[in-house]
Amino acid sequence: MIRAILSKEWQEQRSKYIGYWATLNIPFLVIAIAVAISSVARMPFADLSNKNILKHLPLALAEPALLVTVFLLMTGYFAVATCSPENEDRSLFFIFELPVSRIRYTITKLLIGGIFVVAAVWFATLLPPSGGYGMMLASGKVTWAGSSAAFWAVMAAAVRLATWCSLISLGIFACSALVAALIPRWWLAALASIAATIGLFVSTGSFFDFSTDMPEQNNLSVNVSWGSNPGPWVNISRALELKEINSLGHLHWQPLLSAVAFSALLMAAIAWIYQRKELDR
Amino acid sequence: MNAIEVRELTRVFRRGKVRAVDAVSFEVPQGTVLGIIGANGAGKSTLFRLLTGHIRATSGTAVVLGHPVSQSDPSRWVRTGYVSQSRYLPGGMTGAECLQFARALRRGWDDQKVVQLVERLAFPQHVRIRELSRGHHVRLQIALALAHNPEVIFLDEPTAGLDPAARRELMGILIDEIGLRGRTVLFASHTMEDMERMADSVAIMDAGRIVSMGPLDSLKKDAGADVKPASLEQVFFQTVERRPE
Numbered sequence: 001m002i003r004a005i006l007s008k009e010w011q012e013q014r015s016k017y018i019g020y021w022a023t024l025n026i027p028f029l030v031i032a033i034a035v036a037i038s039s040v041a042r043m044p045f046a047d048l049s050n051k052n053i054l055k056h057l058p059l060a061l062a063e064p065a066l067l068v069t070v071f072l073l074m075t076g077y078f079a080v081a082t083c084s085p086e087n088e089d090r091s092l093f094f095i096f097e098l099p100v101s102r103i104r105y106t107i108t109k110l111l112i113g114g115i116f117v118v119a120a121v122w123f124a125t126l127l128p129p130s131g132g133y134g135m136m137l138a139s140g141k142v143t144w145a146g147s148s149a150a151f152w153a154v155m156a157a158a159v160r161l162a163t164w165c166s167l168i169s170l171g172i173f174a175c176s177a178l179v180a181a182l183i184p185r186w187w188l189a190a191l192a193s194i195a196a197t198i199g200l201f202v203s204t205g206s207f208f209d210f211s212t213d214m215p216e217q218n219n220l221s222v223n224v225s226w227g228s229n230p231g232p233w234v235n236i237s238r239a240l241e242l243k244e245i246n247s248l249g250h251l252h253w254q255p256l257l258s259a260v261a262f263s264a265l266l267m268a269a270i271a272w273i274y275q276r277k278e279l280d281r
Numbered sequence: 282m283n284a285i286e287v288r289e290l291t292r293v294f295r296r297g298k299v300r301a302v303d304a305v306s307f308e309v310p311q312g313t314v315l316g317i318i319g320a321n322g323a324g325k326s327t328l329f330r331l332l333t334g335h336i337r338a339t340s341g342t343a344v345v346l347g348h349p350v351s352q353s354d355p356s357r358w359v360r361t362g363y364v365s366q367s368r369y370l371p372g373g374m375t376g377a378e379c380l381q382f383a384r385a386l387r388r389g390w391d392d393q394k395v396v397q398l399v400e401r402l403a404f405p406q407h408v409r410i411r412e413l414s415r416g417h418h419v420r421l422q423i424a425l426a427l428a429h430n431p432e433v434i435f436l437d438e439p440t441a442g443l444d445p446a447a448r449r450e451l452m453g454i455l456i457d458e459i460g461l462r463g464r465t466v467l468f469a470s471h472t473m474e475d476m477e478r479m480a481d482s483v484a485i486m487d488a489g490r491i492v493s494m495g496p497l498d499s500l501k502k503d504a505g506a507d508v509k510p511a512s513l514e515q516v517f518f519q520t521v522e523r524r525p526e
Binding site: 001003004007008011012013085086089090091092093094095096097098099100101102275276278279280 | 330333335336337352353355356357358359363365367369370371372373374378379381382383385386387388425
């Protein structure tokens with residue numbers, strides 16, 4: 001059954017899956033292209049030290065800030081775009097005419113979407129630091145021996161941030177899928193999903209805030225300037241210390257498990273709604 | 282033995298204001314074809330949706346092949362097939378993809394049969410379903426409904442909206458497919474000619490109720506107390522017009 005549903009999703013919705021995956025990686029793509037085509041955009045990799053890596057590579061950890069703000073709206077829209085059509089055109093009932101449990105179908109479809117969201121968020125979080133480090137290595141100005149410790153510290157932070165971002169995104173995916181199950185018109189469901197995402201962000205934002213353990217960022221400033229001036233586009237006042245990197249995205253199990261439980265609860269609610277859905281016209 | 286048994290089946294909408302199906306009871310013996318005729322809004326499609334489990338009954342029971350119809354029991358679809366009047370096949374898939382998907386999830390799928398059906402029904406397999414004409418859409422629905430050799434088939438106005446030539450051709454295919462194998466069929470149509478060609482018995486629905494039911498010949502005989510009806514159409518009009526408000 002999983003194979004059949006995967007195949008159906010690919011046949012019908014591949015543009016949405018590819019579009020969502022691509023959108024999450026747009027920031028990295030834009031920066032990578034800017035660095036590739038413009039000499040002034042390049043970082044001043046002057047030595048082979050961990051310190052140099054610690055100064056520039058953490059910039060790649062900015063992606064999670066996007067993933068838990070503007071890209072949450074994208075995640076909500078992705079859920080509506082993949083769940084709403086079969087509700088709106090009633091093609092769900094074609095599936096319900098096959099000898100397959102409605103609950104099993106619904107849970108399988110939601111898990112496919114949810115796992116995809118988690119995978120896309122992990123990829124989008126890990127690509128900038130690993131890709132950025134790869135570009136630094138390729139530039140020939142840093143070496144693995146001189147910088148791997150800093151790289152691993154940044155990657156460990158990225159993994160923690162990916163855990164946070166993926167579970168928060170999963171919650172938004174489940175919430176928007178519930179909205180799509182309740183509202184048959186896709187555009188109404190999309191608007192309701194935006195409202196629900198903003199509502200959840202405002203009401204539960206502090207509970208899921210993963211930046212609270214970070215020490216005060218003393219004397220750290222990042223200036224971005226592009227245009228005609230000859231200097232580099234990004235100027236960072238000092239390198240981050242390892243303890244600052246290590247405190248980034250510290251895992252707190254209560255909010256993380258709550259996000260998982262919230263998603264599971266909403267998915268069960270969607271399955272219940274689909275179980276009772278009627279072909280009304 | 283009865284393949285379908287319906288007892289006091291009722292479905293109300295709008296908090297009881299509309300009784301779409303009102304205390305309907307009937308039985309369909311195995312291997313027979315029951316035709317259902319009625320004006321638009323008589324409750325035919327609601328009755329089909331109740332019998333296929335697409336909607337829940339407000340009261341009463343429906344039993345198909347010995348099992349009560351329930352939304353939570355998908356196993357009924359192993360032995361039943363349904364051609365709906367509505368279009369709800371997944372528009373983003375092609376006919377071939379749709380058949381492939383159904384094949385993966387349907388027990389009893391008969392590959393050889395599907396090849397024959399596809400050849401006979403002649404619908405474009407590699408065009409997206411949303412781009413299919415009404416006639417081609419119905420043909421695909423029929424292929425999907427018959428691919429697993431169901432014992433009970435529900436046909437809700439399968440020829441509605443087709444031109445006369447397409448209707449006649451499709452009815453020919455349906456009669457061949459259904460008649461030869463002794464299946465139990467519940468068949469709704471506005472076309473009396475189709476009904477006379479296909480049905481063993483006929484039920485006439487009006488305002489959610491079955492107002493008359495019986496073998497075709499006996500209905501014609503009963504309705505013709507003062508006149509001699511020559512066709513099912515006359516039986517229908519006489520039955521509905523005689524009924525007290």
